[in-house]
Amino acid sequence: MRKNNCKECKEPLTGRIDKKFCSDSCRCSFFNKLNVKERNEFRRINRILKQNRKILKRLVDSGRAKASLEELEIMGFAFGFATEVVVANEGQVKYFCYDIGLKTEADSLHFALVHKEQMPQS
Template sequence: MENQTKTCLECGTPIKGRKDKKFCSDQCRNAHNNTLNSDVTNAMRNINNILRRNRRILMDLTPNGKAKVHRDKLVEKGFDFNYFTSNYVTKAGAIYYFCYEYGYLPLQDHFYALVIRQEYTES
């Protein structure tokens, strides 16, 4: 078997130590993983920021797990109804929209029922 010198995936310097080692230091490992996990484009970064803001707004308005608010209050806080992470359709056909574990259900007269998805909050 040929003796091949492995190089760090981040900086390219030769690696000493274990055979399966991929990085020369914790700093290079962290830098590499931060690059992989970063938002690649401005569009992704902007969408993730909107989703986080939507979640934060829902969280602030739902301190006890459930609430009912008017659309104007959500809009006033900067909520963007175009962005959500998932939806849930009930047996009756109602559609809950979720920003991670916080959700909202459109009601009559521009009101919304706010909820927390229980399966995410139970440990």
């Protein structure tokens, strides 16, 4: 006897041993919920990245070349989120949020604001 239940409605399954859902509608609703979860997670991360980029843009627009760790934290910069991480010369790291990034300074309390080099148009 099989002991598997539908992954959606939890009803006992009959028929093929590798069956995971009792019906097409259960299969659809299971994967729809999964997609919603995924979409929400994408949205959450995209929001954080856009917010980070906005903070960097604000600094660049006000003519700044550097920013301190403390100041970035106060502005709400989320350090764990970047679109690209580039290890440059002498172990310097650049953390990009789209086209604008932060480059670590030797004292590790400050960052230089950097722009991404333009990629050649194809």
